[in-house]
Amino acid sequence: MTQLPTTTDKKLGLVIDLDTCVGCHACVISCKEWNTAGYGTALSDQDPYGAEPSGSFLNRIHTFEIVPDGGEVIGSAGEARVVHFPKSCLHCEDAPCVTVCPTGASYKRAADGIVLVDEDMCIGCGLCAWSCAYGAREMDLAEGVMKKCTLCVDRIYNEDLEEIDRVPSCVRTCPAGARHYGDLGDPSSDVSVLVRERGGFDLMPEQGNKPVNKYLPPRERSALGSAASVPAVQEDTSDATGLLAWIDRALSGGSAKGAS
Amino acid sequence: MHPALSVIAFTVLSGAGYGLALVLALGHGNPAHLPTKFAWVTALVLIAVGLMSSTLHLGNPQRAWRAFSQWKTSWLSREGCMAVATFVPLTILAAMSILGDTFNLLLGYIGGIMCMITVYCTAMIYASLRTVPQWHTRWTPAVYLLFALTSGTMLYFAFFGREAGSDSNRIWVWLTLVFLVVTWAVKFMWLRHASAAGYGASSMESATGLGNLGRVRLLERPHAMENYLTREMAFRIARKHRERLSLIGAMLGAVLPFVLLVISLMVAPALGGFLQVVATISLLAGLFVERWLFFATAKHAVGLYYGGEEKLVPAE
Ligand code: SF4
Ligand code: SF4
Numbered sequence: 249m250t251q252l253p254t255t256t257d258k259k260l261g262l263v264i265d266l267d268t269c270v271g272c273h274a275c276v277i278s279c280k281e282w283n284t285a286g287y288g289t290a291l292s293d294q295d296p297y298g299a300e301p302s303g304s305f306l307n308r309i310h311t312f313e314i315v316p317d318g319g320e321v322i323g324s325a326g327e328a329r330v331v332h333f334p335k336s337c338l339h340c341e342d343a344p345c346v347t348v349c350p351t352g353a354s355y356k357r358a359a360d361g362i363v364l365v366d367e368d369m370c371i372g373c374g375l376c377a378w379s380c381a382y383g384a385r386e387m388d389l390a391e392g393v394m395k396k397c398t399l400c401v402d403r404i405y406n407e408d409l410e411e412i413d414r415v416p417s418c419v420r421t422c423p424a425g426a427r428h429y430g431d432l433g434d435p436s437s438d439v440s441v442l443v444r445e446r447g448g449f450d451l452m453p454e455q456g457n458k459p460v461n462k463y464l465p466p467r468e469r470s471a472l473g474s475a476a477s478v479p480a481v482q483e484d485t486s487d488a489t490g491l492l493a494w495i496d497r498a499l500s501g502g503s504a505k506g507a508s
Numbered sequence: 509m510h511p512a513l514s515v516i517a518f519t520v521l522s523g524a525g526y527g528l529a530l531v532l533a534l535g536h537g538n539p540a541h542l543p544t545k546f547a548w549v550t551a552l553v554l555i556a557v558g559l560m561s562s563t564l565h566l567g568n569p570q571r572a573w574r575a576f577s578q579w580k581t582s583w584l585s586r587e588g589c590m591a592v593a594t595f596v597p598l599t600i601l602a603a604m605s606i607l608g609d610t611f612n613l614l615l616g617y618i619g620g621i622m623c624m625i626t627v628y629c630t631a632m633i634y635a636s637l638r639t640v641p642q643w644h645t646r647w648t649p650a651v652y653l654l655f656a657l658t659s660g661t662m663l664y665f666a667f668f669g670r671e672a673g674s675d676s677n678r679i680w681v682w683l684t685l686v687f688l689v690v691t692w693a694v695k696f697m698w699l700r701h702a703s704a705a706g707y708g709a710s711s712m713e714s715a716t717g718l719g720n721l722g723r724v725r726l727l728e729r730p731h732a733m734e735n736y737l738t739r740e741m742a743f744r745i746a747r748k749h750r751e752r753l754s755l756i757g758a759m760l761g762a763v764l765p766f767v768l769l770v771i772s773l774m775v776a777p778a779l780g781g782f783l784q785v786v787a788t789i790s791l792l793a794g795l796f797v798e799r800w801l802f803f804a805t806a807k808h809a810v811g812l813y814y815g816g817e818e819k820l821v822p823a824e
Contacts, residue, residue: 455638
């Protein structure tokens, strides 16, 4: 079971747009909601209303700041920026989490490349989580079995759902359209085209896992100064007198650069 | 990495047990003598206790038998298979000594080789992980094998071997001194590798793919409190503790046993025997510290998503 298939018919996966993600965590919540009632055991929480709440999630959003060269803190030099960074299982082609599994509970499907855990076989040794560089696997502490993204295998083939809903829950939920789902093994699929056009990349290629999921880089930004080409609508305040006139002068002077 | 007591006990105790079994399996100790019989029982008990404690950290230990199935790809599975298989020759040899006062050298060689392969498999569980560059080296199995050999040898002659003061005891002590030096020399090579390993070729820039924009820092973790990943993989110990514990480990595991063994050669046999026992206990205690540090100081790639080298993850 834990021998990886040499090829898979499809490479189903996600493409995540780091330019578009606003870091709202909606996908995290919809993932938890769908998967706590779906595949395998529930995603348990420990001490949910106490002082130290924690629980198992299959999708997490980190937020990074990029400090440009020459800067010490964000904003101190050049164009700094904040990037919201969703992270879930990348359904790697060379998935080490599968080969280290002693029981055969972890496997990669030859048909579509999805990496799954058969929870009835999992002994909860945790070695697969140790082998995953991306932190995509979390042990469920209530059940003692390993949980991971299933690519919503119980949605994407589910004919009881409307066609539009047959995508992973996170993709369906994302209000910003930052998550795309499709067959990355088919060069003509929408996701493959997207990856080509936007320069999609692998996370930690040096780990040799050949992740299927791809990330799209933040788009290049126009420099702050160039925003000056958009003229702000000016109200006619020439009839202001007294205090109002003073406030008008003070504000126009102080914010002339930013507002115009 | 989180230093789980069950895993530390497993690697130290089963390592010492396999080392002791190896010495016995190579034909040392008269099978008719009571100390040899006790030594066999001790070796088997150490191995069994170690293996049992390793199942303590499983989420579903009742299914542990399934771990024998994936030996084709998984070092953990190979370790499980080898551990069970090795019990066969070792138990037969122990029974031959205890019940029949006899020994079989061919079976001994087979058992001895299997002991070493099992320890090698244990080490490879860790050495095979690309995510932990500190462990991902040939030095890791070398260290595990040598510590098993040294602790097994010391256990044998200090508790079950010839009387202190006898010629054969002296030979064992000299042999152990050589083992100690070689073991710690290899451990030193491992430490050199480990201190330079860091996150290997990975960085926060490669983990996020954002390196072309500038230097990447964590602004917000995905969750306010700890989770499985931060508890298990982003474990950190303060540098202060690390340095102090390394010192304690080297004192208990190397200096003290060495000095005590040398002194034991020069004093009266009764005192010498006592010092040899103390030296062995000290070595085992040092091994526990060494193994604790092996886990606690290891950095896992997932730490890069939690701030990397920066102290954004709460210490301990
Ligand atoms: S991201 Fe991690 S859990 Fe998912 S397939 Fe890759 S190694 Fe396995
Ligand atoms: S935790 Fe479960 S799925 Fe992961 S390696 Fe262990 S047995 Fe396999």
